[in-house]
Amino acid sequence: SQQGEEDPQALSIQEGENATMNCSYKTSINNLQWYRQNSGRGLVHLILIRSNEREKHSGRLRVTLDTSKKSSSLLITASRAADTASYFCATGGSWGKLQFGAGTQVVVTP
């Protein structure tokens, strides 16, 4: 079963705009991670935020975490065509296995 739910399911924006996607999860977590997947390829780790952190930045990425609401958001600023991909949130389970949401498909048009 999927642990997280991403919202929206799909997002279409123009280059230079910001993209925001949200993730809600069900159980208590130690950390939450975001991954990117280009069409038909493997997943690439973007950022990890721990349960005691509220916000984290990495380049054009900004992640927030609200453990009281069991939710996280990923913001991509100044988007580029190369940001076109599916984005997944994942929570860590036993043995370091990951439980993913269904993802947000982002399309950035030039």
Added chain:
Amino acid sequence: DTGVSQNPRHKITKRGQNVTFRCDPISEHNRLYWYRQTLGQGPEFLTYFQNEAQLEKSRLLSDRFSAERPKGSFSTLEIQRTEQGDSAMYLCASRDMNTEAFFGQGTRLTVV
């Protein structure tokens, strides 16, 4: 090290045939995971190895599925008597205790 390698990248097989996929993790990683991903969904956990020991299997891993990691290095995932419902992307990931998971490019299985 070129990252996690999976072979083959694509496999088309007839229903009822057996298939085997291989995953070569990053060499110093002792943890290895298999996931399955169907269209429009996120990856779902199948099984986990720490070195050569298979420590957890998902209930998604039916009796027709078996995974091995004989020497704690590469791993294989075999599906016997394939069914159309087995069509999916099979992803392998590896990590050590202090890193994030690194994923391979996946093996896309199509059962016809």
